[in-house]
Amino acid sequence: MSTTAELMVNNLSVQFGGLKAVDQVSFALQPQSLAGLIGPNGAGKTTVFNALTGLCPVTGGEISFNSERLTNEPPHAIARCGIARTFQNIRLFKNLTVLDNLRIAYHKNRQYSLLCGLFRSPRFRREEAQITAKAKDVLALVDLADKADHLAGSLPYGEQRRVEIARALMLDPKLLLLDEPAAGMNPQETTALLELIRRLRDELQITILLIEHDMKLVMNLCEKLFVLDYGHLIATGDPKSIQSNRRVVEAYLGGNLA
Amino acid sequence: MKNKLSILLTAVILLLIYTGVRLMESGGVLLPYHVQILSLCCINVILVVSLNLINGFTGQFSIGHAGFFAIGAYLSAYLTVKLQVPFVPALICGGILAGITGLAVGLPALRLRGDYLAIATLGFGEIIRVIILNTNAVGGARGFSGIPKYTTFGLAYLTAIITVVAIRNFVSSDYGRACLAVREDEIAAASLGVNSTYFKVLAFSLGAFFAGTAGALFSHYLQYMAPTPSQIGFLKSIDILIMLVLGGLGSITGSIVAAVVLTVLPEFLRGFAEYRMVIYPILLIAVMIYRPAGLLAGREFSLDSLLNLFKGARTRVDHS
Numbered sequence: 001m002s003t004t005a006e007l008m009v010n011n012l013s014v015q016f017g018g019l020k021a022v023d024q025v026s027f028a029l030q031p032q033s034l035a036g037l038i039g040p041n042g043a044g045k046t047t048v049f050n051a052l053t054g055l056c057p058v059t060g061g062e063i064s065f066n067s068e069r070l071t072n073e074p075p076h077a078i079a080r081c082g083i084a085r086t087f088q089n090i091r092l093f094k095n096l097t098v099l100d101n102l103r104i105a106y107h108k109n110r111q112y113s114l115l116c117g118l119f120r121s122p123r124f125r126r127e128e129a130q131i132t133a134k135a136k137d138v139l140a141l142v143d144l145a146d147k148a149d150h151l152a153g154s155l156p157y158g159e160q161r162r163v164e165i166a167r168a169l170m171l172d173p174k175l176l177l178l179d180e181p182a183a184g185m186n187p188q189e190t191t192a193l194l195e196l197i198r199r200l201r202d203e204l205q206i207t208i209l210l211i212e213h214d215m216k217l218v219m220n221l222c223e224k225l226f227v228l229d230y231g232h233l234i235a236t237g238d239p240k241s242i243q244s245n246r247r248v249v250e251a252y253l254g255g256n257l258a
Numbered sequence: 259m260k261n262k263l264s265i266l267l268t269a270v271i272l273l274l275i276y277t278g279v280r281l282m283e284s285g286g287v288l289l290p291y292h293v294q295i296l297s298l299c300c301i302n303v304i305l306v307v308s309l310n311l312i313n314g315f316t317g318q319f320s321i322g323h324a325g326f327f328a329i330g331a332y333l334s335a336y337l338t339v340k341l342q343v344p345f346v347p348a349l350i351c352g353g354i355l356a357g358i359t360g361l362a363v364g365l366p367a368l369r370l371r372g373d374y375l376a377i378a379t380l381g382f383g384e385i386i387r388v389i390i391l392n393t394n395a396v397g398g399a400r401g402f403s404g405i406p407k408y409t410t411f412g413l414a415y416l417t418a419i420i421t422v423v424a425i426r427n428f429v430s431s432d433y434g435r436a437c438l439a440v441r442e443d444e445i446a447a448a449s450l451g452v453n454s455t456y457f458k459v460l461a462f463s464l465g466a467f468f469a470g471t472a473g474a475l476f477s478h479y480l481q482y483m484a485p486t487p488s489q490i491g492f493l494k495s496i497d498i499l500i501m502l503v504l505g506g507l508g509s510i511t512g513s514i515v516a517a518v519v520l521t522v523l524p525e526f527l528r529g530f531a532e533y534r535m536v537i538y539p540i541l542l543i544a545v546m547i548y549r550p551a552g553l554l555a556g557r558e559f560s561l562d563s564l565l566n567l568f569k570g571a572r573t574r575v576d577h578s
């Protein structure tokens with residue numbers, strides 16, 4: 001195959017009643033790229049993620065991933081295609097242990113049948129052992145190996161964000177969408193997160209698209225940025241060109257871009 | 259190793275209970291009436307544990323469990339009485355028809371949430387009852403009498419054990435984890451590749467299947483079925499629900515304890531006939547005040563933890 005983009009978004013629109021939350025947005029992501037989606041509050045960033053993952057209806061345009069059309073597919077089918085995400089308002093299974101949060105996310109790779117599960121066949125036992133081992137490996141990757149047996153809801157905010165990333169990684173995604181991963185983290189945690197995201201992209205060779213308000217993190221981390229404002233894509237480019245883009249600076253009201 | 263040991267120990271204890279009951283029965287310590295109540299305990303354990311799969315583990319609030327119970331009770335009785343089918347195949351048929359009905363009802367009904375689902379399942383249960391009430395082949399409003407007494411304590415006990423083991427294995431597999439995920443956060447579950455409709459319907463029809471087998475055991479235990487609200491209607495559904503909530507949603511051992519206690523308790527209270535309907539609710543209210551999440555509050559009582567307690571070891575019980 002030629003070096004086509006992995007994710008293609010063409011004239012994507014999402015309308016809630018009279019509000020055009022996302023209006024004719026087009027962008028593409030290359031395999032193994034690390035990109036950022038930025039813009040003021042209410043610009044429609046989370047809505048773009050929701051449209052990509054099937055969590056809100058797309059009212060116009062097309063989404064394709066590795067040449068497969070994903071527009072308005074149900075979320076579980078999209079997850080099976082290799083797109084995983086985290087949520088701005090963390091959505092962990094708070095009453096379950098960290099390990100169980102991760103084990104649940106192995107779901108799409110599970111091979112054994114219902115009968116194997118009901119009778120605890122040798123195959124079931126073998127695969128369950130693999131699932132637990134994999135969950136522990138992924139936890140170690142985000143430095144939370146010692147928190148496996150804690151209830152997810154009992155962890156501090158920053159750790160919950162990392163558990164959510166780990167849970168998404170259990171899907172073996174090709175594309176990882178992170179919605180404000182640094183929100184609620186202190187500066188040390190943010191620095192560690194920056195290194196983690198970079199390491200994930202390099203070691204797992206996945207594509208990462210993240211929404212983030214911490215401009216230092218975005219400018220340091222991302223190779224390409226997409227800027228949304230009132231549902232419109234107002235700029236696309238590398239961090240340097242975005243920083244000096246007049247429309248972007250205006251959108252942020254001469255804000256904290258520097 | 260520890261796992262094997264606790265499975266062995268559980269099996270030994272279960273066998274001891276069975277032989278104990280049998281010995282006391284032949285020794286005259288337990289009267290046939292007592293053994294009857296023990297059979298009823300087993301039937302109720304099946305009902306409560308299977309409802310726990312739907313309401314507790316998958317978080318879909320159903321109050322129509324008696325409908326599936328009725329389907330199993332009547333179909334199996336029809337098969338053994340009218341068609342002379344042996345009991346065990348008739349019992350399995352009762353379960354299967356209940357399971358299929360669960361599938362047919364679950365597909366549209368499980369799109370509803372919370373209160374709406376509760377009302378839809380309540381309506382379903384009453385529809386089943388009204389259908390039975392108007393079906394002459396199963397006695398209609400007169401009731402279905404002359405059912406052979408095929409249900410023995412041993413059979414009820416064995417079916418209850420099979421149900422508990424199957425549901426426990428289900429919830430600790432990937433299938434059960436998917437159900438838990440749907441209960442905890444449907445949106446997050448979907449984003450992880452879990453088809454929530456599929457798992458709601460799966461849990462619903464699996465629970466319905468076991469309720470159907472409980473029905474088959476019940477009709478061949480009582481030998482007479484009456485299409486009344488308290489036997490196969492909403493009052494029966496509420497009875498099962500009370501046992502479930504008392505034991506704690508999401509705890510299998512809690513369901514077992516509550517089913518047994520709430521089956522035996524009314525029999526004990528028979529002596530205080532006129533106070534019975536006062537004492538029973540007061541006990542329920544007391545439990546709900548002091549243990550609002552149920553007796554076991556979503557936790558499981560396990561031999562492993564008991565063994566650890568004996569050894570003084572405070573290690574965590576691992577999953578596999």
Ligand SMILES: Nc1ncnc2c1ncn2[C@@H]1O[C@H](COP(=O)(O)OP(=O)(O)O)[C@@H](O)[C@H]1O
Nearest residue numbers: 016019021039040041042043044045046047048
């Ligand atoms: N489910 C929804 N229904 C109605 N309006 C919505 C919904 N989701 C988001 N919006 C609106 O769409 C706009 C964009 O929201 P969002 O994508 O969350 O912004 P951002 O993530 O960039 O801060 C906001 O005005 C928000 O109120």
Ligand SMILES: [Mg+2]
Nearest residue numbers: 045046047088
């Ligand atoms: Mg947002």
